[in-house]
Ligand SMILES: Nc1ncnc2c1ncn2[C@@H]1O[C@H](COP(=O)(O)OP(=O)(O)O)[C@@H](O)[C@H]1O
């Protein structure tokens with residue numbers, strides 16, 4: 120028997136080393152150039168400002184930084200921001216969950232209108248949203264006389280700030296949940312009720328656990344926006360120092376008074392929040408991918 | 412438990428998914444709902460379960476109105492087409508679900524739940540998977556979990572929607588036999604949806620053939636296979652060799668040629684003569700009622716088939732005939748077809 124007879128066809132060993140052709144056809148130089156442009160752009164537009172915030176915040180040293188943060192007005196602003204965010208996020212968590220549940224799991228007339236309505240805060244300028252609340256609840260507003268008669272303060276007080284924040288941040292939770300819930304369908308819920316579960320029990324045992332990571336993701340974004348909201352809050356707050364100024368408003372005031380270091384010190388907290396949010400968001404995205 | 416479906420109709424907007432469907436299932440029976448995709452099988456199953464409501468008609472369990480009870484109270488075990496396992500619960504908790512959701516005076520003690528779930532996992536032969544999540548299971552394993560979960564509430568009616576639809580052929584066959592055995596061991600009445608005729612014929616006590624939202628025939632597997640009530644059933648179940656014919660004055664014609672075959676009382680007009688391929692003999696083209704040209708001959712395993720082109724009303728039609736292994740059949744040649752057993756149906760029916 121000759122070697123030629125038992126040797127595998129010549130093509131066989133070649134196939135082992137042959138690889139699938141690359142999907143991109145650009146020469147390496149072009150690719151590197153494109154990536155470099157993108158990275159430079161990101162560094163200039165996002166990285167550099169972020170670094171500058173911290174540089175400015177510490178421009179006058181540690182002591183000045185800490186002093187700016189423990190200033191009574193700054194502390195009041197931080198406290199107010201936390202309160203507003205806590206209330207708004209809690210409200211939007213419930214609203215968003217209920218709205219997405221209705222939209223994803225049921226058919227009803229006016230459904231597409233409701234979906235459009237949820238997106239409204241995204242398409243309306245926050246300043247306009249703020250003005251609407253003034254028109255409704257301000258002293259010259261539609262409900263103004265009634266509120267005054269009953270000694271209820273909404274505008275230029277906590278309720279107004281919360282309302283404006285809730286409005287602006289409403290879509291975050293719902294937008295995150297609707298697509299996931301729609302994709303998951305109603306099969307598991309049907310299985311649950313066929314096994315004897317009540318509607319409420321089905322919601323808490325099946326629907327909610329299935330979207331918990333996406334819900335947390337929505338809450339995270341909602342919180343970041345609630346703490347950082349400027350436009351709508353600026354209109355309804357009245358800028359009363361130590362009383363109705365949230366962090367973004369406080370930052371603006373300090374900046375306008377040429378207290379740059381103090382202004383950036385408060386701003387650095389918001390920047391920090393952004394970084395934490397970003398990290399948490401990245402972690403959550405991996406969990407959510409599993410739920411799809 | 413007996414199941415009675417009486418005159419059930421269901422429409423989705425203008426589309427009629429079920430058209431006056433009536434069906435009686437005896438206690439302890441395993442009945443297969445067989446029909447092509449879109450024929451309304453799932454819709455009927457969902458209505459029986461209480462996941463959907465009919466526009467008209469009645470559903471009775473043991474003679475009692477089931478429609479006035481919600482799905483929660485019907486105590487029906489439902490195995491969903493894609494299993495619908497709870498993705499965030501492990502196998503054990505999936506099976507335990509139906510017991511865990513009982514509250515108040517029906518509350519099941521933990522120890523009882525544990526014992527029952529272990530018993531069920533053992534019954535469906537997946538004890539060792541208790542801690543896995545649905546995403547970590549094969550199709551066949553998921554199917555078993557879905558079944559165990561449905562059985563946990565001790566249902567007296569078991570409804571299965573294409574339980575083997577997503578599995579590969581070999582696993583299907585295995586599970587099929589196993590399910591039949593399980594049905595024998597449990598005191599349940601089972602209704603199984605499938606579009607796979609082999610599955611239905613092999614598994615079920617009786618087969619309900621559905622088409623276009625209507626029941627075409629109900630019978631034992633051999634009844635529906637050997638004596639199809641309609642052309643639809645003949646076409647859908649088993650292989651069919653359809654020959655175009657006409658009935659004139661109560662006699663059967665192939666084109667203008669009168670045939671020495673029984674028209675079986677079919678009214679005048681275009682008709683189809685349907686036969687199983689193995690009931691059609693090959694013969695000399697001049698002596699046979701039908702003749703055509705051999706286009707191709709194929710052999711696979713024990714079967715041998717020939718594509719034969721015969722003239723039809725609106726141009727030639729190609730039929731697939733059975734060819735005995737020893738017979739030499741040159742392509743391009745003429746061959747005659749002699750149906751031994753056949754059914755004649757109105758072509759418009
Ligand atoms: N919820 C629904 N809305 C509209 N049409 C539906 C709905 N459910 C089923 N149908 C239609 O009813 C017909 C029967 O569906 P189905 O019972 O699922 O058929 P099968 O299970 O036999 O494949 C299909 O044509 C399907 O498109």
Ligand SMILES: [Mg+2]
Nearest residue numbers: 452453454492
């Ligand atoms: Mg179906």
